[in-house]
Amino acid sequence: MTAATAAPLDDDALRAAVIADTQRWLERAVIGLNLCPFAKAPAVKGQVHYAVCLSPEPEALLLQLQDELNALADADPEERETTLLMVPRQMADFLAFNDFLDATDAMLEDLGLEGELQVAPFHPHFQFDRTEPDDIGNATNRSPYPTLHLLREESIDRAVEAFPEAEEIFEGNIAKLEKLGAAGWAALDVGPSVPEDQR
Template structure:
C-alpha cells in the first residue's frame, strides 16, 4: 500500500487482521495480496462533498481495469460518525448506483465503527462482522464477485458462519485482538 494516510493505514491493517486474518471474507486475501484493494480517504464532513466522493469513486472504479483496482473502499475519516447519518449516505449511494446505470455492475457493502444489525441486541458480537475503524463504503464489482462465488460452496452461509465464528471467539478475545492491532 502506497498511501501513508493514517486512516488508510488503519483500514489496511483492519483488512489484514480482521477481514483476512479471521477470514470474514473468503475472497479478500488474494485481492489484498495482489494489491488490488484501493483505499480512498474522504476527509469531508458535508453531505454534498461526501456524495461527490462517492460519485468520484464509482467513476474511478469504472475507469480503472480490474487487474489494477479489483475493489475499492471509500473511508470517511472525519464525517459520518453518527450511524443514522451514515446509513442515510448508504441509501443515497445505492440510489446513485441506479441513477448512473451501475446497478447490477457494482454493489456497495457497508461498514461502520458502530454498525448494528436491526433487531439484534446492541452488545451482540455479531455486529463486529460489519464494524470497521472508520465509516466506509466498499464498492464491489459484481462480475468479479460472481466469478468468486462460482466455486464457493454455499456462499449464502458466509454471514451466518462469520457470526458463529465471532461468537465462538467471544467478544473479549475479539476486543483484545482489535486493541492489540490498534484498530
C-alpha cells in the same frame, strides 16, 4: 499533551492514519479471521484502492463517491479490483450512515452502474436488524471508520460460483465471533487510532 487535549491531525497525517488503520483491520479481522474468503486475493495482489473523504459535508462525500465509482468502473480489474472509501469526519452515527446508503443506491442508478458495481457498508457501530448493539456478531461489519466498499458485480458473481452457499459464510462468521468473544475481538486491536476529537 494528553490524547484528550491533543490537536486535530492535519489532513495528510489523518489520511495516512485512516488508511493504515483500515489496512490493519483488513489484515487482522477480515482476512485474519477469514470473515470474507474472497478478500485475501485482491489485498495480496495490491488491487485494493484506499480512498479517504476528509470533508465533514455529506455533499462532498457524494461527489467523491461519484468519482470513485466512475474510476473503479473505468479501471482495469487487474490493477484495481475494489475500492474502500473511508469517512473519518462524518457519519459517526450509524443510523445517519445507514440512511445515506439510499443515496449511494440512487447514485449507482444515475451513473448507469447498477448491475455493474455495488456499495457495501461497514461502520464502527454497525448493527444488523434484530440484534443488540453489543452482539458480537455485528463485528463482522465493524470497521475502524465509516467505510463504503465499492465492488464489482462480476467479482460477486465469481465468488458465488466458488461458494454458492453464501449464507453459510455469514452463519459461520457469527459462530466464529461468538467463540472469539468481545475480549478476543478487542485483542485484535482493529479500532481507530485517531479519536474523533483529533480528526
